[in-house]
Amino acid sequence: MSTNNITPTPEEAVSFSHDRLSVYNLCDDASDDLIAIDKSITERGVRYRDAIQVVLPTGEYWLFDYGVIVFWGVGEDERQALINRLLRRDKSKSQNIEEHFRFTFTSNIKISKDTINLPDENPLTRLAISHALAQSIKLMEYELKAQNTIADYSHLPEALAKTGKIALNRKDIAKIRGTLFSTKSDIILHYGLLDTPDFFWEYPEFEAIYNAVVRYLEIHQRVDLLSKKLATIHELFEMLADEQKHQHSSFLEWIIIVLIAIEIVIYFAEEIRKVT
Numbered sequence: 001m002s003t004n005n006i007t008p009t010p011e012e013a014v015s016f017s018h019d020r021l022s023v024y025n026l027c028d029d030a031s032d033d034l035i036a037i038d039k040s041i042t043e044r045g046v047r048y049r050d051a052i053q054v055v056l057p058t059g060e061y062w063l064f065d066y067g068v069i070v071f072w073g074v075g076e077d078e079r080q081a082l083i084n085r086l087l088r089r090d091k092s093k094s095q096n097i098e099e100h101f102r103f104t105f106t107s108n109i110k111i112s113k114d115t116i117n118l119p120d121e122n123p124l125t126r127l128a129i130s131h132a133l134a135q136s137i138k139l140m141e142y143e144l145k146a147q148n149t150i151a152d153y154s155h156l157p158e159a160l161a162k163t164g165k166i167a168l169n170r171k172d173i174a175k176i177r178g179t180l181f182s183t184k185s186d187i188i189l190h191y192g193l194l195d196t197p198d199f200f201w202e203y204p205e206f207e208a209i210y211n212a213v214v215r216y217l218e219i220h221q222r223v224d225l226l227s228k229k230l231a232t233i234h235e236l237f238e239m240l241a242d243e244q245k246h247q248h249s250s251f252l253e254w255i256i257i258v259l260i261a262i263e264i265v266i267y268f269a270e271e272i273r274k275v276t
Contacts, residue, residue: 023070023134025097066193073103099136135197156240184237
């Protein structure tokens, strides 16, 4: 695979079959899966840091290492065939997130009503835009995961407020705590994907284009909101931890009470035996 960060020459200019721009979030290892499926990627793909450009007869796609594919003008049949091949490889990955935009070429970068106006036909301009689109759809995955987790367990604080306790045993509480911790840690471990890509350290002239798309997609505001959702998940985790400790303390208290009761019974039994 080519690793040279060089803008393709005019002879390598891409022809687009239409103006549709499609973004798919499939899975974290989609890059490895696609390369395993289509060995030609290693021959015709051009890598730019964490993204690979693959030019097709009907357009191009950018494959990101964290499982996002951005299609520029690729024909519907060709695009869907590639997606289906990946999903057939692992049925568990059949649930994917996708977004669709339009693009055209003008003199300045402009985004309005999900139409992106590109200032030129430089492939690195499209890569800069693809970076923002890929981050946005990855962020959407984390937003949904956090929201679903909160929705699944929102009844717990309500039950605690109404009854003063949670009607779950220690084992069930431990399982829920594990789920909450797993969700939170998984999102936090991938938070770095939402930072400005390293690509712009080498090509700072394209960062303004990237930032324009980031602003349109409100990525920074959504990251802040996601942080608040993670804080809510952490509060649920801590609440369950306190409940689990309370149940354990109550259990120990009952053991102590029973032991004291047994000790009292033994004492009086001994006293009665002495008298008789």
